[in-house]
Amino acid sequence: MSRPHKPVLRRCVSCACLKDRTQMLRLVRLASGDIGRDGGFGRSAYVCRSEACLQDARRRKRLQKSLRVRHNPFIDAALVAELNKGPG
Numbered sequence: 737m738s739r740p741h742k743p744v745l746r747r748c749v750s751c752a753c754l755k756d757r758t759q760m761l762r763l764v765r766l767a768s769g770d771i772g773r774d775g776g777f778g779r780s781a782y783v784c785r786s787e788a789c790l791q792d793a794r795r796r797k798r799l800q801k802s803l804r805v806r807h808n809p810f811i812d813a814a815l816v817a818e819l820n821k822g823p824g
């Protein structure tokens with residue numbers, strides 16, 4: 737049985753808007769305590785791939801708060817990498 741494609745909406749930690757998760761950066765706190773990108777199970781947080789939201793998430797440590805981690809260089813690195821990609 738095939739299922740029709742249905743967008744999976746996720747809430748951005750910065751602007752709180754709902755978007756299709758394919759348009760967002762996802763970070764997940766794995767059971768091990770490490771932070772992963774796509775894949776893996778655990779508490780996950782999403783942020784829009786827009787400069788405003790990425791910058792805001794970085795400045796205010798929104799992903800850290802959402803994932804309940806105190807300090808993790810991987811989160812900042814992931815945001816910087818996304819910002820460096822630019823639009824598109």
Ligand SMILES: [Zn+2]
Nearest residue numbers: 748751784789
């Ligand atoms: Zn956003």
